[in-house]
Amino acid sequence: MPKLILASTSPRRKELLEQVNIPFKTRKQEVDESKIVTLNPKEKVETLAHLKAINTPILSSDEVILSADTVVSFEGGIFEKPKNEEDAFRMLSTLSGKFHSVYSGVCIRSEKKQAIFIEKTDVEFWELTDDEIEDYIQSKDPFDKAGAYGIQTQGAMFVKQIVGDYFNVVGLPISKVVRELRSFAIYTK
Numbered sequence: 180m181p182k183l184i185l186a187s188t189s190p191r192r193k194e195l196l197e198q199v200n201i202p203f204k205t206r207k208q209e210v211d212e213s214k215i216v217t218l219n220p221k222e223k224v225e226t227l228a229h230l231k232a233i234n235t236p237i238l239s240s241d242e243v244i245l246s247a248d249t250v251v252s253f254e255g256g257i258f259e260k261p262k263n264e265e266d267a268f269r270m271l272s273t274l275s276g277k278f279h280s281v282y283s284g285v286c287i288r289s290e291k292k293q294a295i296f297i298e299k300t301d302v303e304f305w306e307l308t309d310d311e312i313e314d315y316i317q318s319k320d321p322f323d324k325a326g327a328y329g330i331q332t333q334g335a336m337f338v339k340q341i342v343g344d345y346f347n348v349v350g351l352p353i354s355k356v357v358r359e360l361r362s363f364a365i366y367t368k
């Protein structure tokens with residue numbers, strides 16, 4: 180049986196694999212994300228997911244590496260994790276009352292083969308007041324999340340509707356990941 184290695188420090192990605200009962204270990208990857216300067220969200224998540232996968236060593240021939248990258252895209256701009264409170268405020272006030280897209284790129288690789296795919300989910304936010312945004316920023320929830328919100332945490336209160344896979348917004352389109360892992364002979368328990 181091949182062994183799955185999650186090349187991620189994201190607690191959400193770990194939880195989603197646990198949720199569907201796939202056995203795995205984690206291995207830290209080091210990638211300088213600032214090197215990827217493209218404004219195309221699909222290209223960005225695809226390149227970064229690939230970079231995370233190839234920067235994670237395969238230590239035995241039965242290992243399969245899984246990595247992912249998630250960004251928020253709005254009117255030609257890409258929102259990653261906010262750098263500070265001002266950055267988080269800028270992102271959330273820009274997304275207020277509008278639809279944006281969340282893109283995740285996923286890369287799965289073994290010694291023999293590699294698969295890369297992208298998933299998009301559209302999210303509509305209610306109109307947000309400055310007070311509401313400021314209170315949310317004080318909770319510190321935005322800072323480890325692309326677009327400065329967590330749909331699975333307090334950021335849920337901003338979401339009017341979504342079109343597409345909810346789990347993709349959380350950072351891993353888990354049902355597609357499960358299907359793709361089958362072609363690497365990795366299965367749920």
Ligand SMILES: Cc1cn([C@H]2C[C@H](O)[C@@H](COP(=O)(O)OP(=O)(O)OP(=O)(O)O)O2)c(=O)[nH]c1=O
Nearest residue numbers: 187188189248249324325328329330348349350
């Ligand atoms: C939009 C959104 C993003 N996010 C998260 C998912 C990702 O973890 C994060 C985007 O950062 P990423 O750079 O994709 O991932 P990461 O740095 O957290 O983890 P790693 O590179 O080690 O795999 O934003 C949420 O948790 N909820 C949300 O609603």
